[in-house]
Amino acid sequence: MPINILMPALSPTMEKGNLARWLKKEGDTIKAGDVLAEIETDKATMEVEAVDEGILAKIMVADGTADVAVNTLIGVIASEGEDVKAAASSGGSPASPPKAAAAASPAAPAQAASAAPVAAATVAAAPASGARVFASPLARRIAKDARIDLTRVKGTGPHGRIVERDVRAAIAGGGPLAAPAAGASAPSAPMGMSDATIRKFFADGSYEEIPHDSMRKTIARRLVEAKQTIPHFYLSVDCELDTLLAAREAINANAPKDKDGKPAYKVSVNDFIIKALAVALQRVPDANVTWTEGAMLKHKHSDVGVAVSIPGGLITPIVRMAETKGLAQISNEMKDYAARARARKLKPEEYQGGTSAVSNLGMFGIKNFSAVINPPHATILAVGAGEQRIVVKKGAPAVATVMSVTLSTDHRAVDGALGAELISAFKTLIENPMGMLV
Amino acid sequence: MTTTYDVLIIGSGPGGYVTAIRSAQLGLKTAIVEREHLGGICLNWGCIPTKALLRSAEIYHYAQHAQDYGLNIEGKVTFDPAAVVKRSRGVSQQLNGGVGFLLKKNKVDVIWGEAVIDKPGQVTVSKTKKAAVQPQNPVPKGTLGEGVYQAKNIIVATGARPRVLPGIEPDGKLIWTYFEAMVPAEFPKSLIVMGSGAIGIEFASFYRTMGCDVTVVEVMPQVLPVEDAEIAGLARKRFEKAGIKIMTSTKVSKVEKKANSVVCTLEDEKGNKSTLEAERLISAVGVVGNIENIGLEKLGVKTDRGCVVTDGLGRTNIPGIFAIGDVAGPPMLAHKAEHEGVICVEAIKGLHVHPMDKAMIPGCTYCHPQVASVGLTEAKAKEQGLSIKVGRFPFMGNGKAIALGEPDGLIKTIFDAKTGKLLGAHMIGAEVTELIQGYVVAMNLETTEEELIHAVFPHPTLSEMMHESVLDAYGRVIHT
Numbered sequence: 001m002p003i004n005i006l007m008p009a010l011s012p013t014m015e016k017g018n019l020a021r022w023l024k025k026e027g028d029t030i031k032a033g034d035v036l037a038e039i040e041t042d043k044a045t046m047e048v049e050a051v052d053e054g055i056l057a058k059i060m061v062a063d064g065t066a067d068v069a070v071n072t073l074i075g076v077i078a079s080e081g082e083d084v085k086a087a088a089s090s091g092g093s094p095a096s097p098p099k100a101a102a103a104a105s106p107a108a109p110a111q112a113a114s115a116a117p118v119a120a121a122t123v124a125a126a127p128a129s130g131a132r133v134f135a136s137p138l139a140r141r142i143a144k145d146a147r148i149d150l151t152r153v154k155g156t157g158p159h160g161r162i163v164e165r166d167v168r169a170a171i172a173g174g175g176p177l178a179a180p181a182a183g184a185s186a187p188s189a190p191m192g193m194s195d196a197t198i199r200k201f202f203a204d205g206s207y208e209e210i211p212h213d214s215m216r217k218t219i220a221r222r223l224v225e226a227k228q229t230i231p232h233f234y235l236s237v238d239c240e241l242d243t244l245l246a247a248r249e250a251i252n253a254n255a256p257k258d259k260d261g262k263p264a265y266k267v268s269v270n271d272f273i274i275k276a277l278a279v280a281l282q283r284v285p286d287a288n289v290t291w292t293e294g295a296m297l298k299h300k301h302s303d304v305g306v307a308v309s310i311p312g313g314l315i316t317p318i319v320r321m322a323e324t325k326g327l328a329q330i331s332n333e334m335k336d337y338a339a340r341a342r343a344r345k346l347k348p349e350e351y352q353g354g355t356s357a358v359s360n361l362g363m364f365g366i367k368n369f370s371a372v373i374n375p376p377h378a379t380i381l382a383v384g385a386g387e388q389r390i391v392v393k394k395g396a397p398a399v400a401t402v403m404s405v406t407l408s409t410d411h412r413a414v415d416g417a418l419g420a421e422l423i424s425a426f427k428t429l430i431e432n433p434m435g436m437l438v
Numbered sequence: 439m440t441t442t443y444d445v446l447i448i449g450s451g452p453g454g455y456v457t458a459i460r461s462a463q464l465g466l467k468t469a470i471v472e473r474e475h476l477g478g479i480c481l482n483w484g485c486i487p488t489k490a491l492l493r494s495a496e497i498y499h500y501a502q503h504a505q506d507y508g509l510n511i512e513g514k515v516t517f518d519p520a521a522v523v524k525r526s527r528g529v530s531q532q533l534n535g536g537v538g539f540l541l542k543k544n545k546v547d548v549i550w551g552e553a554v555i556d557k558p559g560q561v562t563v564s565k566t567k568k569a570a571v572q573p574q575n576p577v578p579k580g581t582l583g584e585g586v587y588q589a590k591n592i593i594v595a596t597g598a599r600p601r602v603l604p605g606i607e608p609d610g611k612l613i614w615t616y617f618e619a620m621v622p623a624e625f626p627k628s629l630i631v632m633g634s635g636a637i638g639i640e641f642a643s644f645y646r647t648m649g650c651d652v653t654v655v656e657v658m659p660q661v662l663p664v665e666d667a668e669i670a671g672l673a674r675k676r677f678e679k680a681g682i683k684i685m686t687s688t689k690v691s692k693v694e695k696k697a698n699s700v701v702c703t704l705e706d707e708k709g710n711k712s713t714l715e716a717e718r719l720i721s722a723v724g725v726v727g728n729i730e731n732i733g734l735e736k737l738g739v740k741t742d743r744g745c746v747v748t749d750g751l752g753r754t755n756i757p758g759i760f761a762i763g764d765v766a767g768p769p770m771l772a773h774k775a776e777h778e779g780v781i782c783v784e785a786i787k788g789l790h791v792h793p794m795d796k797a798m799i800p801g802c803t804y805c806h807p808q809v810a811s812v813g814l815t816e817a818k819a820k821e822q823g824l825s826i827k828v829g830r831f832p833f834m835g836n837g838k839a840i841a842l843g844e845p846d847g848l849i850k851t852i853f854d855a856k857t858g859k860l861l862g863a864h865m866i867g868a869e870v871t872e873l874i875q876g877y878v879v880a881m882n883l884e885t886t887e888e889e890l891i892h893a894v895f896p897h898p899t900l901s902e903m904m905h906e907s908v909l910d911a912y913g914r915v916i917h918t
Binding site: 009014015051070071136137138139141142145156157163164 | 465788789790792856857858859883884885886888889
């Protein structure tokens with residue numbers, strides 16, 4: 001019996017992904033464990049491994065297809081001794097038991113704690129006009145009565161079908177409303193200019209058009225959401241780095257070396273910053289929180305995201321429980337994250353979640369900037385360059401290495417004084433780094 | 439070397455063994471522990487063998503009425519209780535063997551014995567202490583035995599057992615549970631059935647057809663208490679017409695045992711007492727979850743009213759320990775257990791699943807006439823403040839029903855007047871247990887009355903009544 005290859009869910013929350021490319025051609029012999037294709041999700045590219053043996057009879061979804069829903073039939077394998085042609089034409093027949101392709105690494109049969117099927121966002125991006133909307137008859141009728149625009153409701157039913165609960169959730173969430181009937185006026189969120197309007201500013205041929213990849217789309221969506229829904233405010237302080245730099249030198253000089261003379265670690269200033277923020281969040285636990293409509297989530301650990309710039313975008317891997325980790329461990333973890341981030345090989349669970357984040361543009365000589373909070377965090381620390389400045393000490397000018405940092409804060413979760421307490425705890429730790437060690 | 443299983447299931451009832459097969463399909467290394475009989479109560483002492491008994495009763499009933507169909511049977515139609523029971527046991531044994539085959543085919547390890555969860559990740563299996571109910575189906579070959587087993591995920595699927603009322607403890611001789619009622623040496627001449635849920639009513643129906651004098655005593659004001667009141671009222675009339683005596687709002691307050699009979703003291707809602715004697719009493723007052731002696735108390739697994747508390751995906755409060763089926767709470771039905779188990783193991787695998795919607799679980803009772811339902815009753819819908827449209831269509835208006843000689847019955851549908859959502863469907867009459875699934879699919883696909891009206895139902899079938907009932911709810915019925 002032919003084996004159907006279905007679009008795998010690479011994470012419990014994944015609903016669709018892009019089929020980046022096939023590594024096998026139709027007619028290729030497949031062994032269990034062979035990498036069949038690469039799937040691109042929001043921020044990572046992952047491999048799909050074959051579970052069964054046979055011959056790749058048919059590719060149903062071509063290279064480079066975007067937004068393929070989980071469990072969509074993407075290809076068919078003919079089992080041993082089976083007619084490849086027959087298998088290819090039978091593709092998708094309900095008689096063949098669907099066997100989900102196994103995702104290379106993250107599909108361990110773990111407790112799918114996060115598989116709780118709660119629709120995180122009930123509003124989806126508006127699809128290209130004219131695309132067919134899959135919705136149950138009941139969902140359509142309720143949406144029609146409530147004037148809900150189904151093209152902007154995210155479906156949670158089988159294969160992403162819009163069902164009653166999705167429409168109910170959209171109604172409860174206050175929209176998205178369908179275009180109002182002529183004469184009626186409905187309040188709506190301010191919309192940007194249409195693509196056509198923007199293009200008109202530029203002469204044809206004066207630009208090259210580069211389609212968005214899924215990372216670009218995710219960045220755009222998440223940052224618009226963050227800036228529109230999170231009331232940001234900003235707190236800046238200057239931190240003197242001289243003690244920290246001396247400590248760093250001593251720590252690195254004492255790193256054990258392996259037989260090739262390579263040190264076991266090389267701690268960076270940024271590693272100190274991650275650790276200091278993690279410890280500061282523990283000292284000011286009321287600031288280690290996440291806002292939800294129902295309640296404040298007060299986190300037990302400091303999971304610190306670190307923005308890593310990569311070609312074509314950025315990603316924020318999370319150093320989990322950073323307050324419990326030593327500088328050397330944080331340093332090595334970050335090196336691994338950065339390398340795999342550039343190769344787009346991070347697993348979703350490595351960049352989702354977190355309680356706060358660090359964004360460092362010091363290496364570009366940026367003195368000071370304000371970062372956009374990365375939901376579900378309540379804060380993000382923007383770090384500028386450490387530079388020698390004239391400071392006043394005991395009434396006289398002196399030279400010190402100074403770094404300016406700015407904490408962006410979600411005012412729903414962390415008020416001004418509390419934010420100030422957090423950033424001042426951070427400053428104390430940076431200026432007295434021994435405080436991080438105990 | 440010890441194997442660590444991805445999934446180990448305790449109990450091989452319909453919930454357990456289906457979960458095991460699904461687990462194996464998903465590529466998880468799977469084991470199942472059973473102490474008594476593959477297939478559990480459902481297949482060995484419940485759903486299946488009772489259907490075999492009821493089939494014998496049905497054919498006997500038709501044979502007695504052969505003349506209605508123009509047939510003559512020379513001589514008297516008689517029955518042999520031992521042969522009727524033997525057929526029922528045979529059916530059970532065949533399917534019991536089938537479960538063994540399916541588990542083997544899917545490479546599920548079967549461990550024979552009683553399991554105790556020592557801690558998350560570890561189960562100790564020891565020799566079965568419970569005396570097996572006789573006659574027992576043979577123990578399958580090639581099972582693993584006593585020992586300590588490791589498993590990343592442990593699913594408790596230990597099912598349920600008959601509820602016992604204090605003072606009316608079943609003794610297996612005069613006071614029966616379903617176990618004894620299913621394998622009588624001979625059929626009693628008179629019988630009191632305590633409880634008119636599915637189990638009680640099915641036995642009442644069976645024994646009445648076989649000529650027994652049957653009285654059903656129900657503490658609630660209606661028979662089949664979970665069913666729609668209108669359907670239950672029709673059922674009661676039919677049961678009484680068949681000669682079953684029914685006493686509702688009445689409880690059995692005392693039972694006195696004699697040599698070959700019981701004398702029950704009955705008490706109605708006003709406190710009026712009366713006595714009733716019969717050869718046997720069947721206690722069918724529900725079932726309770728098997729939560730004891732599997733280590734749940736020690737581990738602090740949360741329970742409530744005799745059932746393990748789980749979320750919609752079978753997860754208990756202890757990571758790595760799951761529960762499905764009867765032991766995880768009502769409705770205690772085999773098909774609910776199966777579905778719950780599949781969802782549980784798919785969530786363990788990390789697939790995207792939705793919790794089961796308990797409002798869409800159908801229920802079937804195989805008495806004569808049959809009763810089947812799904813969703814809200816008319817009373818429940820009104821209780822929720824919904825404005826509803828109700829459709830009714832009687833068997834009398836259906837050609838196939840008349841041809842079958844089954845003119846009694848009703849199909850009732852309940853819609854949300856505002857949205858056209860099918861809220862519930864309730865049926866009584868011939869073969870309705872096979873019809874209800876049409877509405878279950880419709881509810882799951884979230885069809886409104888429009889799609890149901892638009893669908894073409896084949897003629898001549900009983901299913902046409904399902905169409906007509908929907909038409910009736912919207913004032914468009916044809917055949918009444």
